[in-house]
Amino acid sequence: MLIVQTKIMKNFTNMFKMYNKFTRLYSTFPKHFPEFNFDYLCNENNFEHIKNNIEMRKGVGDIAKVCQLYNDLLNKSIDSTRDKLTNDLNEEAKKIPNETHPDVRKYGTEPKIVKFINEAPTYTDKTYKPFEFSQITRKLHILRTDNLGNFTGHRSYFLIDSLAELEEALLKYSIGNLVKKGFSLVSVPDILPKYLIESCGMIVAGDRPQIYSLDEFHHGPELCLSGTAEMSLAGLLINTTHKAETLPLKMAAVSRCYRAEASSTSEEKGIYRVHQFTKVEMFGVCSPNDSDALLEEFRQIEEESFTELGLHMRVLDMPPYELGAPAYRKYDIEAWMPGRNMFGEISSCSNCTDFQARRLHIKYIPRNQSASEFAHTLNGTACAVPRMLIALLETHQKPNGTILIPEVLRKYMNDETYIKRRKAVPDLKTVKLV
Template sequence: MKLLTNVRRLRPLLTLRRQRSHDAKASLAAEAPRQPVPTSAQLDELERNVVLRQHQNNLPLIRSLVEQAKDGDPDTLSRLRSELEQLPNATHPRLQDYGVEPRELAQYVHRELPPQANLKEFSELARSLNLFRMDHLGNYTGHKSYYLTGQLAMLEQAIIQYALQAVTGHGFKLISVPDILPREVIESCGMRTEGERTQVYKLDTGECLSGTSEMALAGLYQGKQLSEEQLPLKVTAVSRCYRAETSGLQEEKGIYRVHQFTKVEMFAICTAEQSETELEEFKNIELDLFRCLGLNFRLLDMPPCELGTPAYQKYDIEAWMPGRQMWGELSSCSNCTDYQAKRLGIRYRRSSDGQVLHAHTINGTATAIPRLLIALLESYQRSEGIEIPAVLRPFMDGQELITRNKRIPETKLVKFIKAQI
């Protein structure tokens, strides 16, 4: 707990809030001279957290800037704040001894699968039904792109509506969000936009494509002060997500890792006292979603090295993908404590004494379409087609089975495969 306490004590130094209004910027400038310079002991604690999470922060530079900042030079203080902003969030105490492997908390088995010899992988299933195309698209959509057609495209929309019905039933307000965001909002949410390892697509205008609607939802409340009575404030969005990542791993072939996909995201703003409970609610919503879909999946408590930058703790849900014979991540949910809220200036006024505090933020994936499609098709495959899970049938006019699509012309690759059989 000492590490967590010290990191939270340093949070005013770790963040440069980016409010858009003139008054908010003036307030920030007034606060800057009063921000404390961390002590040597506090820097030791921060360094231990960086090592624990396996981040690549420049601690020698930070220590040097701390010494120089004692003179109060504004440029040095600005450089120091910039470096401190890139440090990861504190880490939940229970994760301290996890090492590098997640802890499996539970497994859920809902389907008895046919023998492995009879199982096919998603791409083979979808192509044989003439509902999917990913090959030979480089001339007009680029690498890691795909088309879903016919009943598979309908299944995608059914999943979205199913997830929205479930999430809004838990009190989440639906919001339609933009996909183009300022760089500052994305970085305030904990994703770097510069450097060799960035996953962010940058536009010529200087703005970026959103990697998840969590960013736009958080940005909507940038610089806002809420009342405690408004919290927890829970919102959800359907959006396209853009990732510049690539992978040559065989197990991540096909649509497992792509440059853009559709996702239903959950996001909450709450008090520090509410954030642990809210994270558990997010986790339970996700568990119910995949339980009702009849998938075999497991719940993981993630170790420090898998938390990214903003998360204090995180749960992952992985489904068994029988065609690939592997566990694949479907969903996650994270408690970011006040990491994002301090950078975005999201505050609330406490009812008991009127004190203005930074809020906590929670995020979670209700459904990420491509990987969920992999798990569903591989788990529900039958000789005559793909069985549609019962909870999705109301969103597909009661249809129970996905069969071969004869209306869309076959690709040359499908014709070639058939000719070889």
């Protein structure tokens, strides 16, 4: 056990070393960060619109309180309470969600189905009932989720042999597609300042935080495990100003993602919702006039990539209630999972307009101008491994117990055509740690 603990601490040490490389960059936060558009937020003509937008988007945020604090600050002389008012104003303004695309405001609480892609799998034997992912992997001996609670915690898993190879194949396939489309590949840290994660729109406090804090391991700036590479990529561009002719910036990263997920539904059992997984992320920066088009480009990249994997999918334009705080518009792609008899989300892409850019000071200089303006940021999931594995195995299972490997992945799997049953996985209770 001591050896295991030593290995864990070494991993954390390496992660902190990577964090330290970014310390100088992140230490450049302005004192009163971020820069909100109070001329818009506190204009009485916009009050009802903003209030309605908050109500549509889970009701988080109090525009009346923001306006009150703003007016108090304007009327306050410079004294000992001014800094507190400024901090209170910024804290309340952080809670106000992004604007919502006019079309999306009309959807109510239900998403709009944009399209269906590919046909659902059919079987010659009409009596064949597709197996669920956990059943398939148990028969093939390529996944382990039991007996892990003693040292890796709930919602943990081991991918074994061909399933681990399939994970690597998906990563190489996804990255290869993005590099061909002009994305720059970036290797990112997994430990980030709490402030950066908050600025990107994830919840880090309260009853249901979305991420893990590392305060107990580290004394100093508040640090957290990254929930997605989007945060690191956004942090890489903090306090930067770009020439219009250099935009759009398109970056991609492979990273481990850490989520404090909580779910007890049977549909989300197994590796559908886990605490740690690997993901390929897209991130973009562009001018405000180009962000709608770049979102469509991100969506098309996802659709093309998943289409070649032979998945039956539906594309959803998500309603305000499902956008989260940063997104102006968000598309989800759901794959049909025959064993579960349901569509499950495998990907999303979002246009965050200037929500993150204002918090991180990401700007650009329009052509023929000297003054800078806030850029728009976007993100999209090129491949989230666990759910992609579920969709692939349930879609391509054969009655003889094998799994057909999509043709585009075979070159990454020794040109194998099928995943077949392997020898039984050793019982973890009998494995001796040396």
